Amino acid sequence: MARIPDLAALSKALRSPVTFSVLSGVVIGALFLIGTGADPLAAYGAVIAGSLGAEGIGSTLSTGTSVLGMALALAVPLRAGLINLGGDGQLVLGGIAAAVTGLYSPLPAPLTVVLALLAGMAAGAAYAALAALCENHFGVPLLVSSLLLSYPAASLASYLVRYPLKEPGSSLPQTRRLPEGVALPAFGSSTVTVGLLLVVLAAAAYWFTDSRTAIGYEIRMTGLNSRFTAYAGVERKGLTLRLMATSGALAGLVGAIGVLSFPYRFLDGALTAPGYTWTGLTAALLAAAAPLGTVLASFFFAVLQVGGLSMERTTEVPRELTQVLQAIVIVFLAARLRFPRRRKSTDREPVAQGEFA
Amino acid sequence: MFLDSDLLMSALRALTPILLAALGGALCERAGVFNIGLEGMMLVGCFTAVSTSWFTGSPWLGVLAAALAAAAYSLILAVGAVTLRGDAVVLGVAVNLLAVGLTSFLLRTVFGVQGTFDDPDLAGLPLVGGFSPLTYLAWAAVAVATVLLSRHVWGLRLRGVGEAPDAAATLGVSPVRYKYAAVLVSGVLCGLAGAQLALGNVTLFSENMTAGRGWIAVVAVMLGRALPLGVLLAALLFGLAEAAGFRLQGLGLPQQATDAAPYIVTLAALFLTTARRRGRTTRTTRSSGAAS
Numbered sequence A: 001m002a003r004i005p006d007l008a009a010l011s012k013a014l015r016s017p018v019t020f021s022v023l024s025g026v027v028i029g030a031l032f033l034i035g036t037g038a039d040p041l042a043a044y045g046a047v048i049a050g051s052l053g054a055e056g057i058g059s060t061l062s063t064g065t066s067v068l069g070m071a072l073a074l075a076v077p078l079r080a081g082l083i084n085l086g087g088d089g090q091l092v093l094g095g096i097a098a099a100v101t102g103l104y105s106p107l108p109a110p111l112t113v114v115l116a117l118l119a120g121m122a123a124g125a126a127y128a129a130l131a132a133l134c135e136n137h138f139g140v141p142l143l144v145s146s147l148l149l150s151y152p153a154a155s156l157a158s159y160l161v162r163y164p165l166k167e168p169g170s171s172l173p174q175t176r177r178l179p180e181g182v183a184l185p186a187f188g189s190s191t192v193t194v195g196l197l198l199v200v201l202a203a204a205a206y207w208f209t210d211s212r213t214a215i216g217y218e219i220r221m222t223g224l225n226s227r228f229t230a231y232a233g234v235e236r237k238g239l240t241l242r243l244m245a246t247s248g249a250l251a252g253l254v255g256a257i258g259v260l261s262f263p264y265r266f267l268d269g270a271l272t273a274p275g276y277t278w279t280g281l282t283a284a285l286l287a288a289a290a291p292l293g294t295v296l297a298s299f300f301f302a303v304l305q306v307g308g309l310s311m312e313r314t315t316e317v318p319r320e321l322t323q324v325l326q327a328i329v330i331v332f333l334a335a336r337l338r339f340p341r342r343r344k345s346t347d348r349e350p351v352a353q354g355e356f357a
Numbered sequence B: 001m002f003l004d005s006d007l008l009m010s011a012l013r014a015l016t017p018i019l020l021a022a023l024g025g026a027l028c029e030r031a032g033v034f035n036i037g038l039e040g041m042m043l044v045g046c047f048t049a050v051s052t053s054w055f056t057g058s059p060w061l062g063v064l065a066a067a068l069a070a071a072a073y074s075l076i077l078a079v080g081a082v083t084l085r086g087d088a089v090v091l092g093v094a095v096n097l098l099a100v101g102l103t104s105f106l107l108r109t110v111f112g113v114q115g116t117f118d119d120p121d122l123a124g125l126p127l128v129g130g131f132s133p134l135t136y137l138a139w140a141a142v143a144v145a146t147v148l149l150s151r152h153v154w155g156l157r158l159r160g161v162g163e164a165p166d167a168a169a170t171l172g173v174s175p176v177r178y179k180y181a182a183v184l185v186s187g188v189l190c191g192l193a194g195a196q197l198a199l200g201n202v203t204l205f206s207e208n209m210t211a212g213r214g215w216i217a218v219v220a221v222m223l224g225r226a227l228p229l230g231v232l233l234a235a236l237l238f239g240l241a242e243a244a245g246f247r248l249q250g251l252g253l254p255q256q257a258t259d260a261a262p263y264i265v266t267l268a269a270l271f272l273t274t275a276r277r278r279g280r281t282t283r284t285t286r287s288s289g290a291a292s
Helices: A005-015 A017-035 A040-052 A057-078 A087-104 A109-138 A142-162 A194-212 A214-224 A226-231 A236-259 A276-286 A291-315 A320-336 A345-356 B005-030 B038-056 B059-083 B088-110 B133-151 B153-163 B165-170 B175-201 B213-223 B228-250 B255-275 B283-289
Strands: none
Touching: A017 A040, A017 A276, A017 A291, A017 A320, A040 A057, A040 A291, A057 A087, A057 A194, A057 A236, A057 A276, A057 A291, A087 A109, A087 A142, A087 A236, A087 A276, A109 A142, A109 A236, A109 B255, A142 A236, A142 B213, A142 B255, A194 A214, A194 A236, A194 A291, A214 A226, A214 A236, A226 A236, A276 A291, A276 A320, A276 B088, A291 A320, A320 B059, A320 B088, B005 B038, B005 B133, B005 B153, B005 B175, B005 B213, B005 B228, B038 B059, B038 B088, B038 B175, B038 B213, B059 B088, B059 B175, B133 B153, B133 B175, B133 B228, B153 B165, B153 B175, B165 B175, B175 B213, B213 B228, B213 B255, B228 B255
16 A cells, blocks of 8 residues: 555665664654754764774774674574573673683683683583573473573672682772783774674674575574474474574673673673673564674664764763664564565554654 | 561562562463563663652652553553564563663663662652552552452453454454553553662662563563462562572672572572473463564
């Protein structure tokens, strides 16, 4: 029921749920900006300039490293229709495992870095696998088991850095600084490290697995219709376990990268405070866990997150607005997920007003 | 004595917000809407309660406004999941994220502070017999929900809508109307839960102050099999774990161990109760399986 036939092409583009929800987010964000008395164009200009300009691009890429890593971690199970809500716990355990390895490994520094990355991945993978076992063997839904396990992991890490691993003499809940050389090499003087390459490699591996291998096909089909794949012989429990372990390994990798980058130590709350897990989940959801889409969505959200800071500096609008934008995008996207193709996007605009006015 | 009346009192205080939110979750579950947005609705309630109480000076108006605001906020889930048939799990996650962003944003624009708003002039709820009035309300709500669900025609229809929407529609019961009602009532209850948290348990607002209580409520719904009395028992378990945690902290256990206790106890309780009905896929697993 296209009401304006002349705009058929535009409406077709708008009918893509992703375009529509991103645009809605931007428009509603502009309304928020007008509401607080700021100029939306100036504010969005500051977001772009602050995140993609010469000053901000380094920060965007280092934030993007964590966001993309977590987005991949959450996309892998999401591709099969599983939601891992325990990203924070896996991230933190990965970080603490990397910190312990980095501090106590007797190996030469470069090998220690590799070992610390592997330890972080192993810790995250094991913890995520535990959540999968809860679903497989105890019937606790993955959504709940992964989330409930996340809190004790954060508490454990918090305990470790306050007591046994605490830096002597420091007032902060943090470990000692990693030994000289136990760090991921940075590009030039920027904060961007080799960690970016690692997550990009992970994204490439995910793309390859997803589009070129049998297991990738099984995962996608499970996401589309798990009953069909169960009938076709895909073993659900084993798949859940493997996907969650991979997911946790990626989250653990992000934690390890975080510890092996500036400030080269585990500081309580530093890994989880920026909300990479939730931003990553948002990006994965926006892209429906498709590999390339996940990369693009992660970049988009990293731009928002970093640009939000410079928006706050220039327009005095709190940067929390970018968090609101992210959530609005997902609200719109989720509401459109099963919307019949025939209807037009204009049908839902009253909804938007009802929800946010 | 470890299990004394003080411990029970603090357990009862700790459980009130969870109980209110979980009752709302149970109604939604019964109506066939998987509501994991309880956390976000509660947080909206917290912020509205504190800001209304601050600007009007009346905590009662704060409670009222919290209930209304959270109900309005729950429309996102109702419209998204019921009318537009969106994925309730993704919508719930979005509702939670939006609440964190929105309340932090408003905290800074309205109060000009970051992190926590806390003022001696902020009026909290008075105590009646050691508890906030909302505690009594929560217990009354358990009774009302029990009677409503098991003895009243509305409850029968609500359950019918959840279990067999087509059959209900054939009999002239509108599934959409009942699902909306369930989600809106859960919004009201979460708003009250938020008010209790921000004007009863403490008198302040801080970013993300619900701290996972909404999720515990989601688990309480599962543990209690969406029965009001079951939900009450589950919330009681959590309240006891939290109160016992504080007590153990006094005995020298690190705070981090006691922080983690409620989650571990909840998980253990889930193990014990679900182990018996193994093999049966629960409704929630299926809805999370259809998420992408």
